[in-house]
Amino acid sequence: MMNKVIKKIGFLFALLALFSLAACGGGEKDAGSADDSFPEKDITGVIQWGEGGATDIISRSLASIAEDELGASLIMQNKTGATGAIGAQYVYDQSADGYTLLFGAENPNLYQLLGISERDYVNDFVPVSIIGQSYAGIVVNKNSEFDTLEDLVAFAKDNPGKLNMGTSGTGGLPHVASAMLKSELETEFNLIPYDGDGPLAVALLGKEIDVTVLAVSAAQEYVDSGDFKMLAVLNNSSLDSIPDIPPITDIYSQFDAYLPWGPFQGIFAHKDTPEEVVQKLSDAFETAQNDEAFIEKLTSLGVDPLNLHGKEAEDFVKANRSTSTWMLYEAGETDVSPEDLGIPKIGEE
Secondary structure, three states: OHHHHHHHHHHHHHHHHHHHHHHOOOOHHHHHOHHHHOOOOOEEEEEOOOOOOHHHHHHHHHHHHHHHHHOOOEEEEEOOOOOOHHHHHHHHHOOOOOOEEEEEOOHHHHHHHHOOOOOOHHHHEEEEEEEEEOOEEEEEEOOOOOOOHHHHHHHHHHOOOOOEEEEOOOOOHHHHHHHHHHHHHOOOOEEEEOOOHHHHHHHHHOOOOOEEEEEHHHHHHHHHHOOEEEEEEOOOOOEOOEOOOOEHHHHOHHHHHHOOOOOEEEEEEEOOOOHHHHHHHHHHHHHHHOOHHHHHHHHHOOOEEEEEOHHHHHHHHHHHHHHHHHHHHHOOOOOOOHHHHOOOOOOOO
């Protein structure tokens, strides 16, 4: 008799336990899912370039829209240095929980090739979103003696090392562009490093440098105001935002082999960030990038909106890495072959 009573009591406790679990939500996902709870606090956005540059302008514009979609504040900060590697390393060193994001450009795709850093996008980060593809322009001060790219090239060839070209460091956009010019036109510039498009623009305004290569998105306002002359766009067709500026292939057809190519802006998380967190971030930024005012902003800056996520974003990053690394290698800017780093040429995968 006593055994039957004990069994009945045990059965009742089991039922009570089941009811208690059901009342609390029942499953592990509901009890502590990162997808449900994220974000529970502010998110830090690390911009790897300085204030006033293309990456800074685009990142801050998007962040202010994405906050509403995320339901959390995005605290944006610039961490510059080493061609953006300081900011990239900082994000990599933080917890892989989605609360620290890298707002970066194309530069980490070249870090390993140039010995700048061990980090790179493909192996160390996951793309949350590829925002847009931008283009580069060769610019000089409004009072420069050079009115055409041909004038600039002729002087640089006849006076090697005399013209000061501002760069954003080894592997930055002007450095890659100068390698292209050197390879195809035998020009030689004195390269002077700065921390991104913003400081480069200030240096060109102050005539500290003779020429630089800026993202069109960063140079456009200075061209529109008449402070800068843009001699050519590094593209194989003209841009709608600056239709009067010739593409470099109209002047030197041999550059067609390198193009189309250019800088891009994207948002990246640590590679070990939970998939559901990356997905929630991607969804929020995807919606934010559909904002009409933001699309107009990108277009006005000469940026092609992409809004890529998931595998599309990963494939885009890999293609850019292949093009950029092989371009520098074949221009003689590095003795390290991309093949040694496991980077195939486009079309030879």
